[in-house]
Amino acid sequence: MKKYIFITVIIFITLTSWVLIEEVYFIVPENWPQPVYDFKQNKLTKEKIELGRILFYDPILSKNNKISCASCHSSFGAFAHVDHALSHGIYDSIGTRNVPGLMNLAWQPAFRWDGGIDNLDEFSIMPLTHPKEMGEQMNSIVSKLNQSAFYKSLFFQSYQDSVISKEKLLKSLSQFLLTLVSYNAKYDSVMRKQASFTKQESNGYQIFKANCNVCHQEPLFTNFSFQNNGLPMDSTLNDYGRFLVTQNTVDSFLFKVPTLRNIEYTFPYMHDGRFKKLSEVIKHYNSGIISYSTLSSSLQKKISLTTNDKIDLIAFLMTLSDRTFVFNPDFQFPKQLLTN
DSSP states (O other): OOEEEOOOEEEEEOSSOEEEEEBOOEEEOTTOOOOOSOGGGSOOBHHHHHHHHHHHHOGGGSTTSOOOHHHHSBGGGTTBOTTOSSOBOGGGOBOSSOOOOOOOGGGOSSBSTTOOBOOHHHHTHHHHHOTTTTOOOHHHHHHHHHTOHHHHHHHHHHHSOOOOOHHHHHHHHHHHHHTOOOOOSHHHHHHTTSSOOOHHHHHHHHHHHHHTTTTSOTTTTOOOOEEBOOOOOOTTTOOOBTHHHHOOGGGTTBEEOOOOTTTTTSOSBSTTOOBSSHHHHHHIIIIIOOOOTTBOGGGSSOOOOOHHHHHHHHHHHHTTOOHHHHTOGGGSOOTHHHHO
């Protein structure tokens, strides 16, 4: 059965007005582990979630007021940057890594391809301030928001205080990001015994469990570890992965294992977006792995798939597509921004 994390209704009364604050359910899907995010430090409310969504879609957070979080994280691409190998930022800047999809973040202990951020409430700082992404300074963002009657009203509704701070801004963004839970793919229906795999999907599932499940563990389809998956190094980017964070040579060329959920939507693939198709990804694991001293132990043994095996594996991976998540209107552009 599903688990739920708190729900209460609180009424705050001030000298001049009253505000209804409604804390909402956070659903932990059946047979999923408990989230690692500390909800006690940032209890979900309907008002803060909506505020976070508005901020996520508003280009006011960028230096040139033209790039929003959603510019790279499209809801229709499972919050990835569909069809762009690398991130695109202000003034047509090109970043250095592929934009991963955003989902099931409450379970993630670390963020970014190199794990350089270990707190969801700090996760947004990097893209907001990176010169090749949104290129703004936190103090400048807070200043712009404090000059907006629209945002002062929204923050008052959410925090009973119209003074906007960096902490409130980041926690509001986290509130929205925490709601991006994907658990209604065909795979999930099969696990709940509400549907059945086709013969091809079932065969693909067995192939997956035999070759992929060590790193892409069910039900989240990642173990959140950092692995060297044997990709030839991109001589232009020269990206050493987690080594850039730890400065430890054993972390050279290690990148975070991404979730395979909604992989149909999150192309291109790998940290540098080098593969446009799933067939290319599977070909790499089947015959393209480069030997490194830091190569993942799970890839030391050669994978050998037939043409039919590859087709069946892709058929299974398609069962991880969650259309109710990708097309959820609660995750899409908020109408409030049209009238602001």
